[in-house]
Amino acid sequence: MRQPTLNSALFFVVGFSFAQNLVKNPSFEDFVECPNALGTFNEHVHHWGTPTAGTTDYFNSCSKVMGAPENFNGIQHPKFGNAYAGLYFFAPADYREYVQVELSRPLRKDKTYHLKFHISLAEGSDFAVKDFGVLFSYLPIDIATKKNLSKGRLYKMKNNKMHSFEINHPEFHQNKTDWLEVNAQFIAKGFERYLILGNLRENAATRRIKTKRRETKKGAYYYIDMVAISSSENEMERQAFDIDSTYAFKNVHFEFDSFQLNAKAKTELDQIFGYLNKNPDFEIEIRAHTDSRGGTAYNKRLSESRAKSIVSYLLDLGLSKTRVFSKGFGSSKPIADNATEEGRQKNRRAEFEFKKEHD
Secondary structure: OEOOOOOOOOEEEEOOOOOOOOEOOOOOOOEOOOOOOOOOHHHHEOOEEOOOOOOOEEEEOOOOOOOOOEEOOEEOOOOOOOEEEEEEEEOHHHEOOOEEEEEOOOOOOOOEEEEEEEEEEOOOOOEEEOEEEEEEEOOOOOOOOOEOOOHHHHHOOOOOOEEEEEEEOOOOOOOOOOOEEEEEEEEOOOOOOEEEEEOOOOHHHOOEEEOOOOOOOOOEEEEEEEEEEEEOOOOOOOEEEEOOOOEEEEEEEOOOOOOOOOHHHHHHHHHHHHHHHHOOOEEEEEEEOOOOOOOHHHHHHHHHHHHHHHHHHHHHHOOOHHHEEEEEOOOOOOOOOOOOHHHHHHHOEEEEEEEEOOO
């Protein structure tokens, strides 16, 4: 496994400090019904499930049987909200439990993402572990085993793509009082649609230590809360913009005779979408351009296609069509010398303008 690398005239400051979480129901607050028995995570938590026959637990403060903070494995208050999951990262006979969730959209190839979740070792555990497995897949995992998700078991799945790594912590996660934040950065391969968390190693390869215990469970049982995946790129943070002023996108450029958006362009548009989400009374106008090669009419159509590709991407993210507009200017507004390739590349650009919605 690969180690990840741990309004007119109105002026405002844009702080892109938000990070859109791609994990649905990240702290397990949205549930079908209050848990009333062991091993109901797969049935009771919206958007989440289990990739194997392991019986992951669901705890919620609404329950007397599977409560939070007090339950059969100890006492722990939720880190966020009223709920958390509980699963064995280590147990006799290679028994394992996992959690699985479909992301709100697939990850993008070669883009850097940040994974974060919170864990707490249950009081009833007599072991603590050091490594946490992360598995991404194109299709959901569904394997009828209660043992670890070994490479051999995973490779038997046909027509699926998988990407796995471990988060290797310098110390054993043995704190039974506080929640600990687990972090990792990774580069996506471009097919990741499902996230699975748990211990992918067999017992013999699992790094573990004995802990002081309240009772013998013969395993490492962890609570988990607030799982998040977000883009680690945030190039527009703390920039200032004027309403009704035109600004060039930093990373939205086009190849010759093309209106396709690359990964960097989509990253910047993700940030624009996030800002518009936080400011529902704002609209955006997209303006696109070409270099001087080609006829006037053709370049006008190409620039309109470029602007529409940006609009289409924002609409796919969920922006209302009433809040985004577009124009294509062809080659009529160059900002650099069209006699050089460098200049032509600069002219194959896109710009944007924030506007205040009219009452």
